[in-house]
Amino acid sequence: MNMKRKSPRKKGPIFEVARRLAKNKSAMIGLAIVILLIVVAVTAPLFYSYDEQIIKQNIGNRLQSPNAENLLGTDALGRDLLGRIIYGSRISLYVGFTTVAFAFVVGGTLGALGGYFGGIVDNIIMRFMDIFLAIPGTLFAITIAAALGSNIRNLILALAISSVPGFARILRSSVITVREVEYIEASRAIGASDARIILNHVIPNALAPVIVHTTLNVATIILTIAGLSFLGLGISAPTPEWGAMLSDGRTYLKTHFYMSLFPGVAIIMTILSLNLLGDGLRDALDPRLK
Amino acid sequence: MDKPILDIKNLVVEYRTDDGVVQALNGLDLTIMPGETHGLVGETGAGKTTAGLGVLRLIASPPGVVVDGTIILDGKDVQQTTEKDMESMRGYDVSMIFQDPMTSLNPVMTVQDQIAEVYELHENISHDKAIELTHAMLELVGIPAERGNEFPHQFSGGMKQRVVIAIALAGNPKLLIADEPTTALDVTIQAQVLDMMKQLKKEYNMAMLMITHDLGIVADICDRVSVIYAGRIVEQGSLEDIFDRTRHPYTEGLFNSLPNLTDRQQKLKPIKGLMPDPSNLPSGCTFHPRCNYVMDICSKENPPRVYRGESHYAECHLYNEENIMKGGVIERD
Amino acid sequence: MWKYIAKRLLYMIPVLLGVTLIVYIIMSVAPGDPAKAILGDQATPDAIEQLREELGLDDPLLVQYGRYVKGLVRGDLGISYKSKGPVIDEIIARVPTTLYLSLSATIIAVVIAIPLGILAAVKQNTFIDGLSMFIALIGISIPIFWLGLLLLVYFAQELRWFPASGASSWKHFVLPGIALGFHSMASIARITRSSMLEVIRQDYIRTARSKGMPYKQVITKHALPNALIPTITVTGLQIGALLAGSVLTESVFSLPGIGRLIINSIQGRDIPVVLGCILVFTLTFSIINLLVDILYAFVDPRIRAQYF
Numbered sequence: 001m002n003m004k005r006k007s008p009r010k011k012g013p014i015f016e017v018a019r020r021l022a023k024n025k026s027a028m029i030g031l032a033i034v035i036l037l038i039v040v041a042v043t044a045p046l047f048y049s050y051d052e053q054i055i056k057q058n059i060g061n062r063l064q065s066p067n068a069e070n071l072l073g074t075d076a077l078g079r080d081l082l083g084r085i086i087y088g089s090r091i092s093l094y095v096g097f098t099t100v101a102f103a104f105v106v107g108g109t110l111g112a113l114g115g116y117f118g119g120i121v122d123n124i125i126m127r128f129m130d131i132f133l134a135i136p137g138t139l140f141a142i143t144i145a146a147a148l149g150s151n152i153r154n155l156i157l158a159l160a161i162s163s164v165p166g167f168a169r170i171l172r173s174s175v176i177t178v179r180e181v182e183y184i185e186a187s188r189a190i191g192a193s194d195a196r197i198i199l200n201h202v203i204p205n206a207l208a209p210v211i212v213h214t215t216l217n218v219a220t221i222i223l224t225i226a227g228l229s230f231l232g233l234g235i236s237a238p239t240p241e242w243g244a245m246l247s248d249g250r251t252y253l254k255t256h257f258y259m260s261l262f263p264g265v266a267i268i269m270t271i272l273s274l275n276l277l278g279d280g281l282r283d284a285l286d287p288r289l290k
Numbered sequence: 291m292d293k294p295i296l297d298i299k300n301l302v303v304e305y306r307t308d309d310g311v312v313q314a315l316n317g318l319d320l321t322i323m324p325g326e327t328h329g330l331v332g333e334t335g336a337g338k339t340t341a342g343l344g345v346l347r348l349i350a351s352p353p354g355v356v357v358d359g360t361i362i363l364d365g366k367d368v369q370q371t372t373e374k375d376m377e378s379m380r381g382y383d384v385s386m387i388f389q390d391p392m393t394s395l396n397p398v399m400t401v402q403d404q405i406a407e408v409y410e411l412h413e414n415i416s417h418d419k420a421i422e423l424t425h426a427m428l429e430l431v432g433i434p435a436e437r438g439n440e441f442p443h444q445f446s447g448g449m450k451q452r453v454v455i456a457i458a459l460a461g462n463p464k465l466l467i468a469d470e471p472t473t474a475l476d477v478t479i480q481a482q483v484l485d486m487m488k489q490l491k492k493e494y495n496m497a498m499l500m501i502t503h504d505l506g507i508v509a510d511i512c513d514r515v516s517v518i519y520a521g522r523i524v525e526q527g528s529l530e531d532i533f534d535r536t537r538h539p540y541t542e543g544l545f546n547s548l549p550n551l552t553d554r555q556q557k558l559k560p561i562k563g564l565m566p567d568p569s570n571l572p573s574g575c576t577f578h579p580r581c582n583y584v585m586d587i588c589s590k591e592n593p594p595r596v597y598r599g600e601s602h603y604a605e606c607h608l609y610n611e612e613n614i615m616k617g618g619v620i621e622r623d
Numbered sequence: 624m625w626k627y628i629a630k631r632l633l634y635m636i637p638v639l640l641g642v643t644l645i646v647y648i649i650m651s652v653a654p655g656d657p658a659k660a661i662l663g664d665q666a667t668p669d670a671i672e673q674l675r676e677e678l679g680l681d682d683p684l685l686v687q688y689g690r691y692v693k694g695l696v697r698g699d700l701g702i703s704y705k706s707k708g709p710v711i712d713e714i715i716a717r718v719p720t721t722l723y724l725s726l727s728a729t730i731i732a733v734v735i736a737i738p739l740g741i742l743a744a745v746k747q748n749t750f751i752d753g754l755s756m757f758i759a760l761i762g763i764s765i766p767i768f769w770l771g772l773l774l775l776v777y778f779a780q781e782l783r784w785f786p787a788s789g790a791s792s793w794k795h796f797v798l799p800g801i802a803l804g805f806h807s808m809a810s811i812a813r814i815t816r817s818s819m820l821e822v823i824r825q826d827y828i829r830t831a832r833s834k835g836m837p838y839k840q841v842i843t844k845h846a847l848p849n850a851l852i853p854t855i856t857v858t859g860l861q862i863g864a865l866l867a868g869s870v871l872t873e874s875v876f877s878l879p880g881i882g883r884l885i886i887n888s889i890q891g892r893d894i895p896v897v898l899g900c901i902l903v904f905t906l907t908f909s910i911i912n913l914l915v916d917i918l919y920a921f922v923d924p925r926i927r928a929q930y931f
Contacts, residue, residue, distance in 0.1 A: 131641035138867035146889035147653035264769035380835035
């Protein structure tokens, strides 16, 4: 017998989501900016030499307002602001995505396990999560930065830990919802193993809210790093980080406002585009609303 | 002769969404006289609810658009009325019982407050007086008055539907639109609620539009019947006309889909196929792809309306002035 | 009702213990000797050793933690390394500033957000909706400290409408309140709009309209109470974000609040003060969450029936 089946619909659900996403203008703008940012961040070393142009001080060229040579001006140590902002995107995106990846794997696993098995496993995991949920994320990151010193690795660790409960919660509730659905019971009835059910049914169905949360969480993380660096608790000089650059400009607010202005614009653009994309994804994955 | 309480002429309603235009009503005609109980029968998606909402001018807009036609309610043109006048008519001249009692009540408000609102809106009385009237109304629909200050989640489905009915009756309307009032209820509760509605209808002497897909309910309480298919009335007549002198093949199909209690060996003869996609209706007679008597002309031209008497008609190419009188064109026994 | 509240309060105890334990462990692995920090660079090794003894710094970590918790029960958060005074006094001295800041931010956020969200939902897909949601989108994307700097430069330094630093009058809290509240305002407005949109299409809204109730009244009397439930959740979470954001805001506007105390103490390695501040913030956040849950029950009889 020929087992090749033709699906009744020509295109799969992923295509359907992509189609709805493509129809959403603001989501497309967000996606375009996110892609642009990633391309700029990845290709930055082709245009700038990190040691020569981004880090190295050039006191003779300090505090230049935007001009033809330095499109966005220079900072107090004579470094090109545009180059530093571009390099700053590397830091922000790197920390943002690594942190969320870590939180996604750890939190997602914990949440899925708790939601799927329920009972005591769930109880232990979620009570533990409650403790981390009780501390506002930024504060927790501040604590770790203060105790362990603020380097990129510690920051990622701190931010990831405070993002874990969010992912755990979302996956848990998705899994609980999905678990009760009839087709899961059906696959259990035909003798599928727990691992198989989790991988084949639970995870794919729980993915929609997680994707949205991930996008928005990257934005939150980037905003938090900038805030920590602004306070002097994040990534420190001479590494080009948007929040730190913005803070550097505070001394020159009256005379050289652009020094704080442009890094701020870079942050807003990044966060805005991620939010547009996240909103668009939510609408595309859940067309009921909008 | 009396003036009709409701007179709908050639009503055309579309739902316009990104995915296309849904033809909900395609020239619906419907007349209801004072005191009459009129059944509007058809399958899910035929436009029954849209017709009911249209009378109250509550079709969600967007996406709903009334493209053509008039609705005259108690002498007033619903399309031309100001919103303020419309508000004073809703719940007072006309009210509606909705299909799903589970979702039709506000979950964060006591049931008595939800009923009392009708009195407060239309009768200019104090809250205390309104609650007093509400308690009487609750008793009337079979709910102990002291349960009035409970919330909907504390009520069973049948009780909730009684509350919804109480809300609809509180304004003592001239026309009551009941949209599948018993569909969401258990069978035993269905009978109770239906009996109660019959009783109340008699007491209040109001006209009623009973929207349903259940021919049993129609036989039970309706005086006249309209059979709706794809947003248009395909056959209309008195209860006896429709049941005993069936003309339209679709009406025949509805009857043949019912199990026959006297001959349980007889096979059901369901109507073949499904309701057409309302965003892409068939040409000519919209029923032709499912019709057992389909002819060439059916897909090409809209069927004429042929009258069998003053108040019984069918819209079907099978008929002309003569053979509609005799019948015998379709196989219903 | 009271039973529920008592249960929730009791449950807060292990959570708070967990928080202190985690923060305590993190802080104690921090490099540097607290005894040295207290006595300063000129201290003799003997004096340092003696103080270590007094403070019990050579005991195992859990013993030290136990001692800390015992102190907590008596309201004793330890002694500040820097000021040598009780930590609790330092914190209490700064509570009003942070309280005024958070309150003004919350008020600004809620008072603007809820009407804005309702308006956007009712006028869905119109210019008003688009504009409101654009403002809200900017609001969730703008860093608090950047907005703070903008406000500071323009309204305090250029126009001189408001003072640029200090905390001695209500005027000092206007700009920080806006800077801190804008982000929460945006979040609350967005959730109000989306829950309002969800509620407006519910059947009971149609029922209310079928009674002949004017649309405006349907919105305020029937839709809003139902839409408030998710809004309350987000508002509660936003207050947590406000507490964290107050650290940034106090830094920008030089407000002498708890947030500034944390930053200063971190820079001075004043661990008991950092620990105390985090604990106070966490406690506040937990209590707000409890209040949110009680408020839920107040709004929604289904939840009331479940818990009380």
